[in-house]
Amino acid sequence: MLNKKFGFLLYFFVLMILSSFAVDYYDMVIGYSVDNRPIKLFACGRGREFLVMIAGIHGNEGNTTETAYHLIDQIKSEKIIIPPSKTVIIVPNANPDGLAYQTRVNAHQVDLNRNFETTNWQKTSLYHGRILSCGAYPFSEPESQVIQNLFLEINRLPVTSVALTLHSQANAIFEASEDSYNIILAEYLRQISKFKRIIYYPTTGDLERWLAEEYGIASATIEFATKKDPENQELVKVVQILLKTDFTKKFYQSPSKSDQPKSLTSQHFNSLIKNLKISK
Ligand SMILES: [Zn+2]
Numbered sequence: 604m605l606n607k608k609f610g611f612l613l614y615f616f617v618l619m620i621l622s623s624f625a626v627d628y629y630d631m632v633i634g635y636s637v638d639n640r641p642i643k644l645f646a647c648g649r650g651r652e653f654l655v656m657i658a659g660i661h662g663n664e665g666n667t668t669e670t671a672y673h674l675i676d677q678i679k680s681e682k683i684i685i686p687p688s689k690t691v692i693i694v695p696n697a698n699p700d701g702l703a704y705q706t707r708v709n710a711h712q713v714d715l716n717r718n719f720e721t722t723n724w725q726k727t728s729l730y731h732g733r734i735l736s737c738g739a740y741p742f743s744e745p746e747s748q749v750i751q752n753l754f755l756e757i758n759r760l761p762v763t764s765v766a767l768t769l770h771s772q773a774n775a776i777f778e779a780s781e782d783s784y785n786i787i788l789a790e791y792l793r794q795i796s797k798f799k800r801i802i803y804y805p806t807t808g809d810l811e812r813w814l815a816e817e818y819g820i821a822s823a824t825i826e827f828a829t830k831k832d833p834e835n836q837e838l839v840k841v842v843q844i845l846l847k848t849d850f851t852k853k854f855y856q857s858p859s860k861s862d863q864p865k866s867l868t869s870q871h872f873n874s875l876i877k878n879l880k881i882s883k
Contacts, residue, residue, distance in 0.1 A: 634749030640699035648690035662701015667769035671695035719813035766822035773826035779811030
């Protein structure tokens, strides 16, 4: 009788230990595209430094979505370990209609990465000799609203963020703006990756410029080498190095907040998840 009770307790004890080691992550839907395809978000970690990655905002750059899913798998299988100071957020497919139709634009024929509310926003943009719509007004598109809302919610929290946007195919690092944190981030990415060229030209209504103007968030675009091949190995390497980098010190050049706890309170984290998650 005693043995049975002891066995029972031991079973629960082992279960508790095992569950405390299992990687804790969220897979959820945070919005829908024009043609009602889900826009998904993956989140893992509890740290106050957020690494946010957005892939597939141009639907004909499906290799970026493929790589984003590879990163998610690597985190789920603990091949990428997220330290207590970091949280990783990934939106692997920001333009699911574009991916389904193999178009750069969304189902309204809008270039989503020209639909963000920057001070230089314009109604149209020229892309390889074609005039593309940037939307009727900034944030006219459900897909860009989803990303807007994501950063709005992140910005409510006491966190320091760095964003990477994945595109193809310039085989380079695209510097988001001339703000010092973006210059430092682009140069750092050049040093730690195989992408040895930094390119910069002003664009209108892009996510990266909006992040700088609206929130002072450092971001850079990694432009894959081709439109076809994923850059799995390269991105795993870059993410692993970024997870070991002190964002506050390295990119924002402020002293690291050593007096502050490294992790978010569960109240903060739960409110983020609750506010982002869409229940259908
Ligand atoms: Zn692109």
